[in-house]
Amino acid sequence: MASLKEVRSRIVSVNSTQQITKAMKMVAAAKLRRAQDGIMQMRPYAQKLSEMLATVSAGAETSGDSPLKAIRPVEKVLIVVITSDRGLCGAFNTNIIKATLALIDQKYAEQARKGNVEIFAIGKKGAESLTRRGMLVNIGYTDLFGRLSFVNVKLAAEEIMKAFTDGRYDAVDLVYNEFKNVATQIIHADRYLPIPTEARPANSKKAEVNYIFEPSEEEILTELIPKSLKIQLYRAVLDSNASEQGARMTAMDKATENAQELLKDLKLVYNRTRQAAITKEILEIVGGAEALKN
Template identity: 65%
Template sequence: MASLKEVRSRITSVSSTQQITKAMKMVAAAKLRRAQDNILRMRPYAQRLSGILANLSSLTEGSVTNVYSQKREPNRVLIIAVTSDRGLAGAFNSNIIKAASTLATTKYRSQMDAGNVTFLTIGRKGFEAFSKRGYKVIGNYTGVFANLSFDSVRGAAEHAMDGFVKGEFDQVELVYNEFKNVATQIVRTEQLLPIEEQLVDDSRAATLVADYTFEPSKEEIIQELIPKSLKIQVYKAVLESNASEHGARMTAMDKATENAGELLKELKLTYNRTRQAAITKEILEIVGGAEALASK
C-alpha cells in the first residue's frame, strides 16, 4: 500500500491537472464560438459561389477552355491534409492522418508504390506524422491557425493549383474534418482538381439563361470565378477544420476533467483508508505497550 506522502503527492498532481484541463476546456469553448460563427457565415457563400460556377460552366457547353477541368490519367496525385498545429484534441488529428494514409494506400496504391503520391499539409501535426512515415511531403503550412484568414490559406491553394496547371499533379484530393457539432466531426475527402463538371438539361439551361445577366461575358466570368472558387473551397475546409478542432478539444478536455474528478475520489478514499490504517496501527502499538507495562 502506498504511503500517505505518496497519496498526497498524487492528489496534488491530479488536482493541478484537473485545473489545467478545466481551463483548456473554457478556452476551447470561447474559441469554438468564434470559429463556429465563421464557418456558418462561410458555408452559404461557398455553396452559392459553387452553384453559380456550376451553372455557368454548364451553359458554356465546352466553349470555354478551363485548365482546372482538364482530366488526365491520375499518375501523379497530391493529397491536401488539414490537421491542427496542437494536440490534446482526442482523435481529431489521428482521424485525418489515417484517412489520408488509407486514401493513398487504397485508391492510389499503384501511384503510392511508384512514389507519385505527394502530401501537402496544413497544420503541424500532419506534417510531423507524414514526415515520420517517410511520405513525400511538400508545402508545410503551419501557423495558419494562429491568425486564420483567407490570405493565410490562399498560399496552400495556389500551391496545389499551380502544380496542377504545370502538370506536376494530375489529381488533387482534399481531406479535412467537417464541423457538425461540438461532439461530432466528420472526415471528408473531396476531389479539388480537376473540377468535376455538372450537366443540366435543356429546360434547366433555358431557366439559367433567364436568371443571369452576363457582363462582360460568360467566358470571362467563368475564368475569373474558377480560381477564386477553388481557393474558397480550401479556405472553407480550413474553417471547418478549425471549428472541429476546438469542438474536439473542448470534448476531450471535458472528459479529461471528469476522469480527473473520478481519480481524485479514488485517491481521497485511498488516502483516508491508509490514514485510518496508520492510526489503528498506532493505537494497537500503544495498547500493546500499555499491556506489557501493566503485566510487569
C-alpha cells in the same frame, strides 16, 4: 499499500491537472464560439458560389476550356491534409491520418508504390505524423492556423492550382474534418482538382436557359473558377478549425471528469491508509501498555 505522503502527492498532482484541463476547456469553448461563427457565415456564401459556378458552367460553351478542369491520366497525386497544430484534442488528428492512409491504399496504391503521392500539409500534427511514415510532405503551410485568414489560405490555394496547371500533379484531393457540432466531426476526402464536371439531366430547365454573358463567358469563368477553389479551401480550413476546438473542448471535458473520478478514488485510498496508520498506532500503544502492566 502506498504511503500517505505518496497518496497526498498524487492528489496534489491530479488536482493541478484538473485545473489545467478546466482552463483548456474554457479556452477551447471561447475559440469554438469564434470559429463556429466564422464557418456558419462562410458556408452560405461558399454554397451559393458553387451553385453559381455550376449554373454558369452549364450555360457556357467554353466552360470545359479551363486548365483547372483538365482531365489527365493520374500519375502524380497531391493530397491536401488539414490537421491541427497542437494535440490534446482526442482522436481529431488520428482520424484524419487514418482517412488519408485509407485514401492512398484504396485509390492511389499504384502511385504510392512509385513514390508519386505527395502530401500538402496544413497543420503541424499531420505533417509530423506522415513524415514519420516516410511520405513526401510539403510543409510550407503547416503554420497556417497561427495566422488564419483568407489572404493566407488564398496563397496556399494559388500554389496548389499553379502546380496542377503546370502539370506537376494530375489529381488533387482534400482531406479534412467538417464541423457538425461540438461532439461530432465528419471526415471528408473530396476531389479538389480537376474540377468535376456535373452533367445536368436532359429534361432540366436550367440546362435550357440561354445566358447573356458580360463581359464574356470566358472572362467570367476565368475569374469565377479560381475564386470558387480558394473559397472551397478556406471553407475546409475554417471547418477544420471549428472541429479542432470542438474536439479539444470535448476531450478536456472528459479529462476533467476522469480527474474528478480519480480524485475520489485517491481520497478514499488516502482515508483508508490514514485510518490503517492510526489503528496501527493505537494497537502499538495498547500493546505497549499491556506489556508494562505485565
